[in-house]
Amino acid sequence: MKYISSQDTDFKAQLTALQAFETAQDPQVDAAVAAICADVQKRGDAAVIEYTNRFDHTQAQSMADLTLSQADLAAAFARLPADVQSALQTAAKRIESYHQHQKQQSWQYEDENGTLLGQQISALDRVGIYVPGGKAAYPSSVMMNAMPAHVAGVKEIIMVVPMPNGERNDIVLGAAYVAGVTQVFTIGGAQAVAALAYGTESIVQVDKITGPGNAYVAAAKRRVFGVVGIDMVAGPSEILVIADGTTPAKWVAMDLFSQSEHDEIAQAILITTDANYASEVEAQMQTLMKEMPRKAIIEASLANRGAIIQVQNLDEACEIANYLAPEHLELSVANPQEWAPKIRHAGAIFMGQYTSESLGDYCAGPNHVLPTSRTARFASPLGVYDFQKRSSLIQVSAEGAKQLGQIASILAHGEGLTAHACAAELRME
Amino acid sequence: MKYISSQDTDFKAQLTALQAFETAQDPQVDAAVAAICADVQKRGDAAVIEYTNRFDHTQAQSMADLTLSQADLAAAFARLPADVQSALQTAAKRIESYHQHQKQQSWQYEDENGTLLGQQISALDRVGIYVPGGKAAYPSSVMMNAMPAHVAGVKEIIMVVPMPNGERNDIVLGAAYVAGVTQVFTIGGAQAVAALAYGTESIVQVDKITGPGNAYVAAAKRRVFGVVGIDMVAGPSEILVIADGTTPAKWVAMDLFSQSEHDEIAQAILITTDANYASEVEAQMQTLMKEMPRKAIIEASLANRGAIIQVQNLDEACEIANYLAPEHLELSVANPQEWAPKIRHAGAIFMGQYTSESLGDYCAGPNHVLPTSRTARFASPLGVYDFQKRSSLIQVSAEGAKQLGQIASILAHGEGLTAHACAAELRME
Structure with missing residues (x-):
């Protein structure tokens, strides 16, 4: 793991190198994705079936072979052990309860001349949820994508999840059942994104696609953006732990592991004010490493992109955090409430020693x-607000038309838009 | 103008043809934009200056020649006629007051086991506003982009506006002054978008870029999406007027013109329950057309993409509106409040006869x-919410760690993520 001190003369350069991640769009991936999208748009189901059979090693004859109903999801849930069922249900309940706080309501008011102004909030009609399959089939992702849509009031939640070699994952499907998913197609990759975006004979066009995926999925989402809405183009996962030394070193060591075990390009960084504590955490990591089934991935990730940064004080730590704008930020300090308001850019802030x-x-x-790769500078966690949208409401009164008409007329003439001006002027007579 | 009736046997096909607009990404534009972006990222100011001199026919020697300070903006404002100054100021005040209603506040709550959950809202640090120049230099666009950023609390609002042949537009710069723009660069096109997204020696990297532009600007925004946030990729402007015949036909005719005068691919559609009223509106259009300075554009736009749709009743009209999801929807009917709640998809709803x-x-x-090209299905008007973002807040209590730890442990093991499980389990001891 790399050691950096904020006192190093080239500290800024080291920090920049640390956050540098090749986000360039691969032209070969782009070209492949463009061809797949165009093909799915043109040939619909037939193209989706072909690509799925080719890439996921399946033998589907028709879309029916790649479609699961709510009854299939219920059956998958029923097959799960009782403790897993209960864990899914409790998690769903907590996620739902938190997301209820994000629900926005329509509002309106009247101004001094009787003109009504407001904003009408409505849910999206239909959304598509991309869930990665294969080695990273995560039931938690299903719930985290579907639940906010459900809370927003989206009527149809269509999930796509590739099932390479036709292997069904009961826990993923059970999570879909708990999270209120309407229908599942066992397809993935750019072909799944294109099918959701353009619609096919069997798959109705959705209004927005959310959920993470590999480089092909990311390129496809970028490509269909505008035809449908998308959430974000996700990069590798990151954690930044700011520790003042009050949290057991073993706990922080494991938190760093829990990020690096995702994949070789995940990033785990520890910032601490205490050099001894840094050594302790590192010693713990060496001990704990032996027990980790994903040891090879953790080691590669820490070697590639991990770091321990020594700082003078917690203010400096917060400044660095704002520069790095991490996806996950642990404020593993004695008084996290004091420091959280100083964090401007982070996807989620985990406060105090108990909050792994x-x-x-x-x-x-x-x-x-959550937003990755420094996008927390401008982006937010996925939420109910991603599945609601707004329409402005304006009802100008007769008196308002006189007052506003004058202003609009002057500005419209200033822009050379005579019809705009006339439309306002007619209502002033 | 095309006449369509909802009773036509091929009505659905006609409607589809009407909304069909070629949104395909032009590979030539994409390639040109990719090269410009890469060049600006690599060579910074030098590249920006070269492209600007080439495309905008300027003779800039350095970025200083393409930079305007707040003093320059104040001077431009001072040169405007008094009525224009006052119109800009009143408009700014009204826009600010409306947008104040959109400001979101941080929130938090404690659950039954003492765990704190919430969301911390913060403003973006720095945003870039793209303002088209040349034939479509709109002061109103400056205000509509800058004001929500200003209300959100964004500290630095950087505006780019191409000034072909070096011609400065006082009303555009005056609007920037009124709207609280920090600095202006007189650059445009893909080079301006790239400069804002990557930063150069003279232009600091922004966190988000908003504002409409031509195909090159749209392609550049799509390309840099992820490095910075973007608002949307705007298509041609559209209006859909639903009229029950109670609004003077002349007013509605002018409203249709005010959309079609934007450009040849703008779209103006009238839906009415009353065939006689449709004829009246058309007769008014023929008369009024003669007085329109932008007659040629209006005629082309109406011929290309305009339509009058005859429906049986207003319910049917609302259904069609939801399918078309127009940018602007006028409910020019006697009782608009009754009908507005039936509109699920529209950028803005203008209610009643006075609301042009x-x-x-x-x-x-x-x-x-506002969202164009049916994107109102999932997108919202530009607003304060586009310049604020959220960080989740979680502070788990000792008791919470025990309860949540069990669930997390079960699900993490289910996903094969042992370190995730261990991090939760350590806190249960």
Whole structure:
């Protein structure tokens, strides 16, 4: 793991190198995705079936072979052990309860001349949820994507999840059942994104697609953006732990592991004011590493992108956090409430020693779909607000038309838009 | 203008043809934009200056020649006629007051086991506003983009506006002054978008870019999406007027013109229950057309994409509106409040006969940057919410760690993520 001190003369450069991640769009991936999207748009189901059979090694004859109903989801749930059923249900309840706080309501008011102004909020009609399959089939992702849509009032939640070699994952399907998913297609990749975006004979066009995926899925989402809404283009997962030394070193070591075990390009960084504590955490990591089934991934991730940053004080730590704008930020300090308001850019802030990131990943309530790769500078966790949209409301009164008409007329003439001006002027007579 | 009746046997096909607009991404534009973006990322100011001199026919020697300070904006404002100054100021005040209603506040609550959950709202640090130049230099666009950022609390609002041949537009710069823009660069096109997204020696990297532009600007925004946030990729402007015949035909005719005068691919559609009224509106259009300075554009737009749709009743009209999901929807009917709740998909709803779209474009208060090309199915008007973002807050109590730890442990093991499970389990001891 890399050691950096904020006192290093090249600290800024080291920090920049640390956050540098190749986000360039691969032209080969782009070209492949463009061809798949165009093909699905043109040939619909037939193209989706072909790509699925080719990439996921399935033998589907028709879309029916790639479709699961709510009854299939209920059956998958019923097959789960009781403790898993109960864990899914409790997590769902907590996630739902948190997301209820995000629901927005329509509002309106009247101004001094009797003109009504407001905003009407409505849910999206139909959304598509992309759930990665294969080695990273996560039931928690299903819930974190579907639940906010459900709370927003979306009527149809269509999920796509590739099932390579036709292997069904009961826990993923059981999570879909608990989260209120309407229908599941066992397809993935760019072909799934294109099918949701353009619609096919069997798949109705959705209004928005959310959920993470590989480079092909990301490129496809970017491509169909505008035809449908998309949430974000997700990068590798990141954790930044700010520790003042009051949390057991073993706990922080495991928190760093829980990020790096995702994949070789995940990033785990520890910032601490205490050099001894840094050594302690590192010693714990060496001990704990032996027990980790995903040891190879953790080691690669820490070697590639991990770091321990030594700082002078917690103010400096917060400044660095704002620069890095991490997906997950643990404020593993004695008084986290004092420091949280200084964090401007982070997807989620985990406060205090008991708040391991993993509790937030599964069941604390907030969403685990979070902005990565410094996009927390401008982006938010996935939420109910992603599945609601707004229409402005304006009802100008007769008196308002006189007052506003004058202003509109002057500005419209200033822009050379005579019809705009006339439309306002006619209502002033 | 095309006549369609909801009773036509091929009505659905006609409607589909009407909304069909070629949104395909032009590979040539994409390639040109990719090259410009890469060049600006690599060579910074030098590249920006070269492209600007080439495309905008300027003779800039350095970025200083393409930079305007707040003093320059104040001077431009001072040169405007008094009535224009006052119109800009009143419009700004109304826009600000409306947008204040959109400001979101942080919230938090404690659950039954003492765990704190919430969401911390913060403003973006720095945003870039793209304002088209040349034939479509709109001061209203400046205000509609800058004002919500200003209300959100964004500290730095950087505006780019191309000034072909170096011609400065005082009303555009005056609007920037009124709207609280921090700094202006007189650059445009893909090079301006790239400069804002990546930063150069003279232009600091922003966190989000908003504002409409041509195909090159749209392609550049799509390309840099992820490095920075973007608002949307705007298509041609549209109006849909639903009229029950109670609004003077002349007013509705002018409202249709005020959309079609934007450009040849703008779309104006009238839906009415009354065939005689449709004829009246058309007769008015023929008369009024003669006085329109932008007659050629209006005629082309109406011929290309205009339509009058005859329906049986207003319920049917609302259904069609929901399918078309128009940018601007006028409910020019006797009782608009009855019908507005039936509209699920529209950028802005203008209610009643006094509410011409043009009043909303300039000064009613709501934003005029609205979702086009059916994106109102999932997108919202530009607003304060586009310049604020959220961080989840979680502080788990000792007791909460025990309860949540069990659930997280079960689900993490289910996903094969042992470190996630261990991080939760350690806190249960």
